[in-house]
Amino acid sequence: MTQAVMAPDSQPESTLERLIEENQVQLKRLCYLYLHDQSMAEDAVQETFLKVYRALKDFRGEASEKTYLTRIAINTCKDMLRTGWFRHVDRRVSPEDLPSRQETDPYHREVAAAVMNLPRKLREVILLYYYRGLTMEEIAETLEISQPAVSGRMKRAREKLKTELKGDGIDEE
Amino acid sequence: MKNEKLKNCLDDAVSGIRKDPWLLRKVISRAESMEDTPVKKKLAFGTVQVVLAIILLMSVGIASISSLNNTDSLKNNETIPTTTPAFSGTEAEGKLAHLQIGSLQYDGYDIAFTTILEQKNPEVPLWCWVEKISISCRDEYAADNNDNYDGYWLSGGTSPYSTDWHFTLPYKLRGAETIHVDFTLSVSSPVRSWKLLYSKGHFPEQLRQLIDEGYYVIPFDVDEENEPYPEGYFDPDRDPNSRENGWGVLFSGGPLPDDTMGNIISETLVISLDIMLPDDAAQEIIPLTPQESYENDYCTAVFEKAKLTSLGLYLTIRVKPKEGVDFSPRYWEAVKGENLPSESSVLSADVPKTKQYASPDYEGETVWEFWWLNAHLGGVPQPDTISLMCQMQDNQFVWFPIRVR
Numbered sequence: 001m002t003q004a005v006m007a008p009d010s011q012p013e014s015t016l017e018r019l020i021e022e023n024q025v026q027l028k029r030l031c032y033l034y035l036h037d038q039s040m041a042e043d044a045v046q047e048t049f050l051k052v053y054r055a056l057k058d059f060r061g062e063a064s065e066k067t068y069l070t071r072i073a074i075n076t077c078k079d080m081l082r083t084g085w086f087r088h089v090d091r092r093v094s095p096e097d098l099p100s101r102q103e104t105d106p107y108h109r110e111v112a113a114a115v116m117n118l119p120r121k122l123r124e125v126i127l128l129y130y131y132r133g134l135t136m137e138e139i140a141e142t143l144e145i146s147q148p149a150v151s152g153r154m155k156r157a158r159e160k161l162k163t164e165l166k167g168d169g170i171d172e173e
Numbered sequence: 174m175k176n177e178k179l180k181n182c183l184d185d186a187v188s189g190i191r192k193d194p195w196l197l198r199k200v201i202s203r204a205e206s207m208e209d210t211p212v213k214k215k216l217a218f219g220t221v222q223v224v225l226a227i228i229l230l231m232s233v234g235i236a237s238i239s240s241l242n243n244t245d246s247l248k249n250n251e252t253i254p255t256t257t258p259a260f261s262g263t264e265a266e267g268k269l270a271h272l273q274i275g276s277l278q279y280d281g282y283d284i285a286f287t288t289i290l291e292q293k294n295p296e297v298p299l300w301c302w303v304e305k306i307s308i309s310c311r312d313e314y315a316a317d318n319n320d321n322y323d324g325y326w327l328s329g330g331t332s333p334y335s336t337d338w339h340f341t342l343p344y345k346l347r348g349a350e351t352i353h354v355d356f357t358l359s360v361s362s363p364v365r366s367w368k369l370l371y372s373k374g375h376f377p378e379q380l381r382q383l384i385d386e387g388y389y390v391i392p393f394d395v396d397e398e399n400e401p402y403p404e405g406y407f408d409p410d411r412d413p414n415s416r417e418n419g420w421g422v423l424f425s426g427g428p429l430p431d432d433t434m435g436n437i438i439s440e441t442l443v444i445s446l447d448i449m450l451p452d453d454a455a456q457e458i459i460p461l462t463p464q465e466s467y468e469n470d471y472c473t474a475v476f477e478k479a480k481l482t483s484l485g486l487y488l489t490i491r492v493k494p495k496e497g498v499d500f501s502p503r504y505w506e507a508v509k510g511e512n513l514p515s516e517s518s519v520l521s522a523d524v525p526k527t528k529q530y531a532s533p534d535y536e537g538e539t540v541w542e543f544w545w546l547n548a549h550l551g552g553v554p555q556p557d558t559i560s561l562m563c564q565m566q567d568n569q570f571v572w573f574p575i576r577v578r
Contacts, residue, residue: 013201020197029187038190042504049200097529099189102499111179112186130179 012056019069020049026132027073033116033127034077036093044080048073070132071142074124081120093117114164122157125150189501194568265442269293269360272442275335279450280482283544284308284340288356288444291333297362299327304357304441308340354446361439363388461559462576469571471498477540479575486545488561490573493538500539502563502571507545509556511572 027048032041051072093116095109115126128139136154140147193199263274275287292299327334365388463476471494478489486507494500532538543561560572 016200017197020200024196025190025192028193029184029190032187032190033183038504041190042193046196046199046203049196050203053200053204095186098186099501100186101188101501104185104188105182108182108185111182115179115183131183133180 012053015056016049016053019052019065023065023069024049027069030070030127030132031073031077032099033112033131034074034120034124035080036116038099040080044073044076047076051076064138066132067134067138067142070128070134074128074142111165114161117164118157118160122153122160125153126157126161129154189503189566191503191566193503193564263444263446265358265444267293267360267440267442269299269362269438269440270442272356272358272444274444274446277448279448284352284448285338286354287335287337288358289333289335290327290358290360292327292331294362295331300361301327302359302361304359305355306338306340306357307355309352309354350450352448352450354444354448356444356446358442359439360442361437363437460578462578464574467573471495471565471571472500474573476573476575478542486543488543488575489540490561491532491535491538491540493535499566502565505541505543505561505563507543508560508562510558511560511562511574 024045028041028045031044031048032038035041035044048069052069093113095106095113098104098109098112100109115123118126124143125139128134128142129136134142136147136150139150143150265272270293271291273289275289277284277286279285290301365386459481461479461481463479465475467474472492473495474490474492476488476490478487480487488507492500528540528542530540532540557577558574559577560574562570562572564570
C-alpha cells in the first residue's frame with residue numbers, strides 16, 4: 001500500500017481536519033506512551049497538529065504523512081521532556097496507572113508498563129517500530145540517527161523487555 | 174510476541190485514550206491567536222534562566238523576609254507575594270565546577286529551588302548526574318531508582334546552567350522550624366576532549382587514533398534548530414549484526430570509567446542546606462471557595478484542597494461515581510468560569526502535575542490531585558468563578574465550579 005505523501009496545500013483547514021481524524025488517537029496514545037502523562041500527551045498532540053497546520057502552506061512535499069507527523073510528535077515530546085521541571089519527576093509507571101478500560105487484559109497492561117519504563121532512547125525505537133509501524137530507515141530519519149544506531153537500541157530494548165517480562169520478550173522481526 | 178500483537182497490546186492497555194472532538198477547533202483557534210502572542214523562548218543549553226527574588230543569606234538565624242515575584246500581575250496591578258525563607262550553606266566548590274543555590278521559595282506546601290552550575294574549564298564538556306536529593310534525611314530523589322533519568326552533558330562555555338527543582342514537603346515536616354536539604358551532584362570531565370559532530374558514516378580508525386592519544390571522544394548531535402549538543406559516547410561493543418566496523422553506534426549516556434574511551438576525571442559536589450521555614454509563608458494569594466459538595470449525573474464529589482499560592486494552583490478532588498457509572502474522564506482542565514476550554518479560558522500554566530489514586534479513607538472513591546505550576550488568574554476582569562472540568566467518555570463535559578474570593 002502506498003503511503004499518502006504530503007504536498008503543498010491550498011486548503012489547509014480541510015487537510016488538517018483529515019489528518020486529525022485519521023491520526024489523532026494513535027498519536028495521542030504514542031505521546032502518552034512516551035511521556036507517561038495524559039495531560040502532557042494532550043498538549044503534545046495539540047502542539048503537533050498546530051505545527052503541522054502552520055507548515056502546510058509551505059510544505060515541500062518530501063515526506064510521507066506518517067513519518068512527518070511522527071517526527072513532529074516525537075520532537076514535541078522531547079522538547080517537553082527537556083524542561084527543567086519535568087526532568088526531575090520520577091515518571092515510572094505501574095500497570096494500574098494506565099488509562100485502560102475495565103475489560104483490558106491485565107497482561108497487556110503489564111507489557112505496556114514495561115515498554116513505558118524502558119529508558120527513553122530505547123522506548124522510542126520500540127514505539128516507532130512496533131506501535132507506529134515505521135521501518136528502520138524511517139526511524140533513523142525521524143530520530144536523526146544512523147540505522148546501526150537504531151539496530152543497537154532495538155537490540156538492547158528487546159533484551160531489557162525480555163528480562164522485565166520474565167522471558168516473554170518480543171520477536172526480532 | 175509478533176509485531177502486530179505488541180501494537181494491539183499497547184492499544185488495549187491505553188484504550189481509555191480516545192478522540193477529542195474539539196481538537197480541530199483548538200488547533201485553529203491557537204493558530205489564529207498566535208500572531209499576536211509573543212513566542213516563548215526555548216531554553217538552550219548553557220542559557221541562564223531568569224532568577225527571580227534571589228537572596229543569598231549566609232548566616233543562620235536571620236528571620237524570613239518577603240519579596241515580590243514580578244512575573245504575573247493580577248487585577249489592579251496586584252503582584253504576587255512570595256516567601257523566600259532564610260537559608261544557609263548554599264555553595265559547593267570543586268575543581269571541575271561550582272554549584273550554588275540560586276533561589277528558593279516555600280508556599281506552605283511545596284518547596285522549590287534553583288541550582289546553578291558553572292564549569293571551571295569552559296573548553297571541555299561536563300557530564301552531570303544528580304545522585305541524590307534528601308530533605309531532612311528522607312530521600313526525595315535517588316538516581317538509582319529512576320530508570321528514566323539520563324543525566325546530561327554541558328557542552329562547555331562560560332554560561333551557567335540552571336535547573337529548577339520542586340518537592341512537596343512531607344506532611345510530618347510541615348510546621349517544623351528548620352529543614353535540612355542535601356543535594357549531591359556528580360560531575361565528570363574528559364582530561365583531553367575531542368568533539369565529533371555527528372555523521373552517518375563510520376570512522377573507526379580516526380576514533381581509535383584519537384583515543385590512543387588520550388582524547389575522550391564525545392559525539393555531538395544537532396537539534397531541530399541545527400544547534401549542536403553532546404549526545405554521549407560510542408559503544409565499543411562489536412556486534413557484527415549491528416555495524417560493520419564496531420564503532421558506529423551512538424548512545425546517550427555518561428562517560429565510561431575506564432581507558433576504553435580515553436581519560437576522564439570525576440568529582441562529587443554536595444550542598445547541605447539549612448532552611449528556616451517561616452510561620453507566615455504566603456499560603457494563599459487569592460482565596461478559593463469550593464462548594465460543600467457537588468452532584469451530577471456521573472458522581473458526587475468533594476474538593477479536599479483548592480489553593481492558589483505563589484507557586485501555582487492546587488486542586489484535589491475526591492469523586493464517588495454514581496451506581497453503574499464508570500467514572501473515567503478522558504481529560505481534565507482548569508478553566509475560568511464554566512466555559513469550554515479555549516485559548517482565553519484555560520488557566521495559563523506550564524506542565525501540570527497530576528496524580529490519581531483510590532481514596533485511602535473512603536472506599537469506592539477516587540482522588541485526583543492537580544498542580545499547575547505558575548497558574549495565576551491574570552487578566553482583567555478577574556473571574557468570579559473558576560472550574561475544574563472534565564470530559565467524560567460519552568463526550569459530555571462536567572464542571573466543578575469554585576468561587577474566587
